[in-house]
Structure formats: C-alpha cells, structure tokens
Amino acid sequence: MHESPIIVLGGLRFDLSxxxxxxxxxxxxxxxxxxxxxxxxxxxxxxxxxFMEWVVEFVENLVSSAMDLKHGRKYISLGLTLMLFIFVSNILGLPFAVITEAHGVQSIFGQPIQATLTNEHAHLLWWKSPTADLSITAGLAFMVFVLINVMGLKDNRKHYLKHYVEPFWIFLPLNIVENIAKPVALAIRLFANIFAGEVILATLIKASVFGLPFVAAWQGFSLFVGALQAFIFTMLTMVYIGQATVHEEH
Amino acid sequence: MSFVWENFVWAIVAFGILYFLLSKYAFGPLFSVMEKRRELVKQQLDEAASSRTQAQQYIDEQKEALATARKEAHDIIEQAKRSSSLQADEIIEKAKEETTRLKDSAARDIENEKEKAIAALRGEVSSMSVAIASKILTKEIDEKDQTELVGQYLNEVGGKQ
Known part of the structure; x- marks a missing residue:
C-alpha cells in the first residue's frame, strides 16, 4: 500500500501530502x-x-429544503464553502497521482520521512484527493458536529436539550449515540467513497493498456461520485443544523 | 492507513481559512450582486406592470374618444338627414304654393279675357245685327222704330244670359 510522506517536527507529525x-x-x-x-x-x-450563481442558488435551495431560508441564510456561505471545498478535494486525485518510490531513508527539510525509516522500499503517495484520508474527512465532520451542537445550544437550547430525552428519558443513550453517529457517518462515507475510487483507479492503471478505457470510464464516474458526495455532505450538514436549531411546532 | 490527528487539525484549519477568505472576498460581492439583480428584476417587473396599466388606460381613453367621435358623426348625419328632409318639404311646399298661385292668376286672367271677349263680342254683335237689320228692314220700318225694337230684343237676350 502507498504510504504518506510524514515528517516529525517538534513532536508533531506533518503529513506533507x-x-x-x-x-x-x-x-x-x-x-x-x-x-x-x-x-x-x-x-x-x-x-x-x-456558474457560481448557479452554485449559490443550488446551495440556497438545499438550505431552504432543510430549514426556513430566513433562518438559514447565514449558513449559505458555509454550505457553499463545504460544497466547493469537498468537490474540489474529491476530484483533485482523479487526473493523476504522484507516487515516488523511496529506496532507503529519504529526508525532506532535514527530517527523515517516517515511512522510509521502517520500510526499505516505501511507495510514497504525494498527490491524492485530500478527502481520501480519513483524518481529514473526520476533521470536516468533527467541525460540522461542533457546529450542529453549538448552534443547537445557542439558538434552540430548550428544545435541543429536550430532544435527548424524547420520547422517554430511557432513550437518552440512544439519542447520544445517534448524535455521535452523525459525524462518524459523515466522515466515513466521504472518505470511503473517495478512497475506494482512488484504489480502483490505481488498480485499473496496473492493467496498463487494457485498463485504459476502464480508467477513463472510472474517472468519469468518480467525477460524478465526487459531486454527489460533496452534495450529500453539504445536504446532511444542513439537515442536521436544521434539526438541531429549528423547533417545529407539533 | 493510520489516523493522523494532525491532519484532522489541518483540515479544520484549511477549511476555516477558506471559509474566511471566500466569505470576505468572493461571496460577499457575489451575494450583493445577486441581490441587486433580484431588485433590478423586481423593479423591471414593476415597471412593466405599471406601463401595462398605463397602456391599458390609454387604450380605454382612445376607445372612449373613438366612441364619442362615432356618436358625434352619427348625430351630425342624423341632423343633416333631418334638415335636408325638412328643406325638401319646404321646397315642395313652396313649389305647390307657387303652382297654386300661378294657376289662380292664370284662371283670373282667363276669366278677365273671357269677360273682355264677351263684352267685345256683344258690342260687335249689336252693331252687326243693327247693320243687318237696317239693311233688311230699311224699306219696311223707319230707323227710329227699328232701333227701339232691336234694343228691346238685345236687352231680352242680355237679361236671359
């Protein structure tokens, strides 16, 4: 498997890729x-x-489908940034990958690349989709998780807290699990889709000439998947925010 | 694939920076332009609506003016018709009067002429009959008796008439 070019500086690991x-x-x-x-x-x-206005309107519709647009106007920028950031992240790894083969220990900025210390023939992956890394998608999902709970507590405290013990207090653990499952599902869904896409691309490339049409087809499909995952991530973020911050009268 | 928590932090930092930069430099102006366009479209729609109402108003006014003009024209024609028939009647009336007058005067003239002719004829007849009678009776009666007799007869004739 390809490894990340990580160097250690002051006790912190820096994944250069x-x-x-x-x-x-x-x-x-x-x-x-x-x-x-x-x-x-x-x-x-x-x-x-x-095109940009189309994206803005798309995100506007997305937000308005999750919550009242008057309430959700402040989240449009967030949704737009999420959408663009994740989409660009997803398709960055599609056109090519940069992999170097390191024989023996290699250093960068005077620091040894960690993988080359343990592995004689390390394959270092330099160019990839950032979202094909679970720690990065987890970072995004965690940020969303914090946002959901903070906004819920800020805008809708009473009902937000009350929803943990609904319909009965015994559901409290279940509701907590549900709340934690949200970011976990977000992170793993995005990572797995993009990572799997890149693995399949790498595998198809190994088939050299015979794999080329499939590579092209898979790149096209990955473009679609990348857009879809960006949409899903943004959509779910808005839905979660809507759930947490908007109290609907029953 | 190991979980590198530093990447976790980097992702949040990168996203935060991007969010800040986009909000400040890209989305702000973009949103304001979109808002302006919305207002522009709304304004143009309003304008279109108002000019439409105005146009409708003009059309109504024109229609009204046309109807008035038509009515006026109709009235004028009616009046003309009425006055012309009146005039025609007048003319006919006058013509009739004229004819009657002419007829009457002609009749009077004829009467006068007749009277004159009768008077003339009477004079002629008397003198002629005198002449005839004198020629016939010259031998039998003298002129005095003769004239007396003829006058008597002629008076009888005149009285019978």
Missing part, C-alpha cells in the same frame, strides 16, 4: 471563486459568474 493537497484545494477554490467574481456584473454576468 495532506498539507500540500489541502493547500492546493484552498488555492484552487479561492482562484475559482476569485475568477468568478472578478468582473461582477448585474446585467451581463460572465460564464463563470453564471
């Missing part, structure tokens, strides 16, 4: 957004502006 890919994702999204709003026009929007 993950950090680099996160950075690239941030830059790509930022450049895309910046290009889209470069020549903002009310009456004659450009192609990229139109």
């Amino acid at each position: 993950a950090i680099g890919m996160l950075l690239i994702t941030v830059i790509v999204v930022m450049v895309l957004a910046k290009l889209a709003v470069r020549n903002l026009s009310v009456e004659n929007p450009g192609k990229l502006q139109n």
Whole structure:
C-alpha cells in the first residue's frame, strides 16, 4: 500500500501530502471563486459568474429544503464553502497521482520521512484527493458536529436539550449515540467513497493498456461520485443544523 | 492507513481559512450582486406592470374618444338627414304654393279675357245685327222704330244670359 510522506517536527507529525493537497484545494477554490467574481456584473454576468450563481442558488435551495431560508441564510456561505471545498478535494486525485518510490531513508527539510525509516522500499503517495484520508474527512465532520451542537445550544437550547430525552428519558443513550453517529457517518462515507475510487483507479492503471478505457470510464464516474458526495455532505450538514436549531411546532 | 490527528487539525484549519477568505472576498460581492439583480428584476417587473396599466388606460381613453367621435358623426348625419328632409318639404311646399298661385292668376286672367271677349263680342254683335237689320228692314220700318225694337230684343237676350 502507498504510504504518506510524514515528517516529525517538534513532536508533531506533518503529513506533507495532506498539507500540500489541502493547500492546493484552498488555492484552487479561492482562484475559482476569485475568477468568478472578478468582473461582477448585474446585467451581463460572465460564464463563470453564471456558474457560481448557479452554485449559490443550488446551495440556497438545499438550505431552504432543510430549514426556513430566513433562518438559514447565514449558513449559505458555509454550505457553499463545504460544497466547493469537498468537490474540489474529491476530484483533485482523479487526473493523476504522484507516487515516488523511496529506496532507503529519504529526508525532506532535514527530517527523515517516517515511512522510509521502517520500510526499505516505501511507495510514497504525494498527490491524492485530500478527502481520501480519513483524518481529514473526520476533521470536516468533527467541525460540522461542533457546529450542529453549538448552534443547537445557542439558538434552540430548550428544545435541543429536550430532544435527548424524547420520547422517554430511557432513550437518552440512544439519542447520544445517534448524535455521535452523525459525524462518524459523515466522515466515513466521504472518505470511503473517495478512497475506494482512488484504489480502483490505481488498480485499473496496473492493467496498463487494457485498463485504459476502464480508467477513463472510472474517472468519469468518480467525477460524478465526487459531486454527489460533496452534495450529500453539504445536504446532511444542513439537515442536521436544521434539526438541531429549528423547533417545529407539533 | 493510520489516523493522523494532525491532519484532522489541518483540515479544520484549511477549511476555516477558506471559509474566511471566500466569505470576505468572493461571496460577499457575489451575494450583493445577486441581490441587486433580484431588485433590478423586481423593479423591471414593476415597471412593466405599471406601463401595462398605463397602456391599458390609454387604450380605454382612445376607445372612449373613438366612441364619442362615432356618436358625434352619427348625430351630425342624423341632423343633416333631418334638415335636408325638412328643406325638401319646404321646397315642395313652396313649389305647390307657387303652382297654386300661378294657376289662380292664370284662371283670373282667363276669366278677365273671357269677360273682355264677351263684352267685345256683344258690342260687335249689336252693331252687326243693327247693320243687318237696317239693311233688311230699311224699306219696311223707319230707323227710329227699328232701333227701339232691336234694343228691346238685345236687352231680352242680355237679361236671359
């Protein structure tokens, strides 16, 4: 299996691939957004502006399907960032992967890459989808988890706390498990989909020429999966926020 | 694949930075433009609606004006018809009067002429009969008796008439 190029600095592990890919994702999204709003026009929007407005409206619809749009307006930016960030993350690993084969110990910034210390012939994966890493998707999911609970406590404290003991107090453990299951499911769903896609790509590439049409087909499908997973992550985030913060009159 | 908690933190940091940058530099202006467009569209729709009502109002006014004009034209024609028939009647009436007058004066003239002719004829007849009678009776009666007799007869004739 391919390994991550991790170096240790001051007791902290730095996964250079993950950090680099996160950075690239941030830059790509930022450049895309910046290009889209470069020549903002009310009456004659450009192609990229139109696309961006379409995304905004898409997220708006998504938010309004989960909660009252008046209440959910402040989450539109969050939904947009989630959508763009996860989508770009998902498709970054599709066009190619950069893998180096290290023989013996290799160092970077004067620090040895950890995997090469234990493995004589380590395959280091430098370019991949950042979301093909469980720790990164878990970070995103944890952030959502915190957000859900904080917003629930802030905007809807009484009903939010009450829902833990509904319909009876005996359901308290079940409700806590449900609450924890949300981010876990978010993280694992996103990671597993993208990671599996990349594994299958790597496997197909091993079949060399015969695998090429399948590689192309799988890349196309992965594009779809990447968009779908970005949508699902954003949608579920909004649904969870809606559940926690909006009290519906029964 | 091991769980690297540092990556966990990096993901949150990267997302936070991206969220901040996008909100500040991209979404703010984009949202405001979209809001402006919404307002523009709304304003244009309002304008379209108001100009539509205005147009409808103009059409109504025009229709009304047309109807008035039509009615006026109709009235004028009616009046003309009425006055023309009145005039025609008048003319006919006048013509009738004229004819009657002409007829009457002609009749009077004829009467006068007749009277004159009768008077003239009477004078002629008397003198002619005198002449005839004098020629016939010259030998039998003298002129004095003769004239007396003829005058008597002629008076009888005139009285019988």
